[in-house]
Amino acid sequence: MIQVKVFDYEHEKDLERDMNRFLKSVDEDSIVDIKYHVAAMPEDVDDEQIYCFSAMIVYKK
Numbered sequence: 195m196i197q198v199k200v201f202d203y204e205h206e207k208d209l210e211r212d213m214n215r216f217l218k219s220v221d222e223d224s225i226v227d228i229k230y231h232v233a234a235m236p237e238d239v240d241d242e243q244i245y246c247f248s249a250m251i252v253y254k255k
Contacts (some may be wrong), residue, residue: 196226197255202248209247216251226252 203209204239221237233246 195255197253199251199253200248201250202246204245206238206245206247206248209249213249220253221227224254226254228252 201209201212203212206255210232229250229252231248233248234243235246236242
């Protein structure tokens with residue numbers, strides 16, 4: 195059975211930490227694909243940007 199695990203964080207280190215934690219629990223041969231995406235959106239107040247770091251791991255269970 196193919197399954198997915200989705201991660202979504204404002205900080206890339208949080209994404210990295212949780213993905214690595216999850217990957218330790220999955221057999222390396224069962225990983226089908228990993229998708230990664232970064233989005234940046236301007237915040238209205240001080241022209242700062244809000245970042246969204248997301249990834250999806252597709253794996254066989």
